[in-house]
Amino acid sequence: MDRRKRTILIVAVALVVIGILAFLLRPKRDSESPASSPAGALTSSSSGALTRAGGLTNTPVLDAPEPPPPPPPAETAVRQVAMTFAERYGSYSSEGDFVNVTDLFPIMTERYQRATERELIRLRQQPRASEFSSTTTVVVKVDVDLPDGESSREATARVLTQRTDVRGGVTPRTYGQTLTVQLLKISEGWRADSAKWQE
Template sequence: MAVKDELNKRKKLLWLIIILLLLIIAATIYLLMVYFKITPVFNYNTNVPAPAPTALPSPTTPGSYNQPKTTVLADLKGINEGTGITISEPEQTSMLFAATSFAERFGSFSNQSNYKNFDDLQPLMTKSVQNWVKQYIETLKKQNPDSNTYYALETKAISSEIKSADLKANTAEVMVKTQRQEFKNDINNPRVFYQDILLKILKENGQWLVGGVYWQ
């Protein structure tokens, strides 16, 4: 019996030691957390406001570059506003596509290709604009007479907006915002600038054609 009692005492002592060790460990962890001010890794607070967006700098537009004041480059009959006609989404898509694709191709040319891109635009223009473009090409050639010196402009449409439309008269005005790159005998360091172009379009035989071109 003495041996059995001794074993029971040892078991009780062992359990007491284990419990004391656990209490010491728990107290140590608590004191460390208080001392170092440990905070949870994850924050589930969904009410934290999102950071304010950073405003991007506005692009610099050149003061004067290929920018006629109020000169009409091609004729078009006046557009009647305030008709209250709603333009369907497919029609809007057709109008904007015609304007943006024309703006990019009209604003992109080089003296090395002898301005052949304007020939490709003939089916997209009215007769009055076709006649005007012939004079415009000659003006460009005079501005860059040396074919050995590379000169080119590349234009990319950024956005487009229908400013006014009269579906009864099949006419509309579309403003296209563009980014342009000017190359002067150096293809690696173009001058980048932003320029709007106002296009007056009219529908002939189911196709939107450009009847007025105005660089802003």
């Protein structure tokens, strides 16, 4: 096939495809016009109002907005806070300047936040490691203990994690470790009050 015929064929196929797309994507027309509606019949306008033949309009009654969903059950709320806390608390690098911990201040109790701030002051005064290191933590499972059920104001979460340490040029080491998080319920919701890694 010579070049001229090939070009004509490509243009013809493109026009057919464009024609098919234009046909499929065209706006739909109403089959009835308001003038041909039987007396008393309703037609819909673009605003959502219903119009009776003769020009009378029925505006639809809008439903009241749905109320906000109820707060999650205590166990679910504790689990969510504990998971977020463990993954962030356990993931850090030597170049991060403890941002993993400071990012958690909003979900800590005031007492725990103050104690953590004092510990960070102490840690920042220590010399930094010369080579890069990091740890990544992923939650595997969370066990929640609510001593008084849904009415509990205290909870314990045992968070089983998988952690991966990278140190300099050494092969990464992956291991499991459990973080025990004590939580208190305050007016804003559940907050971490202490956390301790199990050896």
